[in-house]
Amino acid sequence: MKVAEKFTSINGEGTRAGEIAVFVRFKGCNLRCSYCDTLWANEPECPYNEETPEEILNYVLGTGIHNVTLTGGEPLLQKDIRNLIHLLLQAGLQVEVETNGAVALAAFCEERPVFTMDYKLPSSGCEEHMITENMKLLEKNDTVKFVSGSQEDLLKALELIRTYDLTNRCHVYLSPVFGAIEPMQIVEFMLKHRLNGVRLQIQMHKVIWDPDERGV
Ligand SMILES: C[S@@+](CC[C@H](N)C(=O)[O-])C[C@H]1O[C@@H](n2cnc3c(N)ncnc32)[C@H](O)[C@@H]1O
Ligand SMILES: Nc1nc2[nH]cc(C(=O)O)c2c(=O)[nH]1
Ligand code: SF4
Ligand SMILES: [Mg+2]
Secondary structure (H helix, E strand, C coil): CEEEEEEEEECCCCCCCCCEEEEEEECCCCCCCCCCCCHHHHCCCCCCEECCHHHHHHHHHHHCCCEEEEECCCHHHCCCHHHHHHHHHHCCCEEEEEECCCCCHHHHCCCCCEEEEECCCHHHCCHHHCCHHHHHHCCCCCEEEEEECCHHHHHHHHHHHHHCCHHHCCEEEEEECCCCCCHHHHHHHHHHCCCCCEEECCCHHHHHCCCCCCCC
16 A cells, blocks of 8 residues: 555544544545645655555554544555455554545445545535535444535535435534635634534644644
8 A cells, every 4th residue: 555654643633633543644646626735645756655454554553542544645546445444443443534525435335434525615626526426325423524615615515415414414514725714704604504513623733733744
């Protein structure tokens, strides 16, 4: 597997935000979002370590941390990802997969990690790649995240939340594209549309560390 970086930190996003976690970031992505904060990991020349699922498991176990987040890049594009998810789950770890909404989740639903799935909104430039069937596969421990950078984005998120009854199926987060929209504008939108059951989330690690810092 192509590992761009591994590190321990607090999870800055998702339902386990604020808890310590170990991160494995894989190289390569099938999208190129306008706002991506880890584009470096998607570049062909990005250095990486070739590691087996067993090696990654051993690293995770060695940290003594029970939450593991697989991210990238797009982690579900790695050939051995199902095997890795299997090994991590069998070891009793809490496994979260950050995925971009452009990989069909059906193939990964048998032995389930927790999915934190983005729906890429218009300002990402990648909305055409969204597999909306994925929405129907999300369960109560999963999250759908709308990273929003404009009012147009927020209106699209609202439409999808209503169409797929998302607040009754899984966790729903609205998160600002860092630096593109004031979190206050998202709060105002949530209040205006009475978005009960939806949460605003700000990437905690960008508040704690320099927003461009890697490995945190
Ligand atoms: C770097 S992506 C990797 C996982 C997967 N490719 C995806 O897009 O979900 C991890 C998370 O960071 C979010 N993200 C990336 N750049 C961001 C930015 N500038 N502001 C806020 N969130 C961002 C993504 O939307 C995604 O939820
Ligand atoms: N601290 C921290 N928490 C995170 N949660 C999800 C991340 C990601 O890049 O997927 C991330 C990240 O890059 N850093
Ligand atoms: S899908 Fe994720 S990793 Fe890929 S470009 Fe978009 S935010 Fe970055
Ligand atoms: Mg990140």
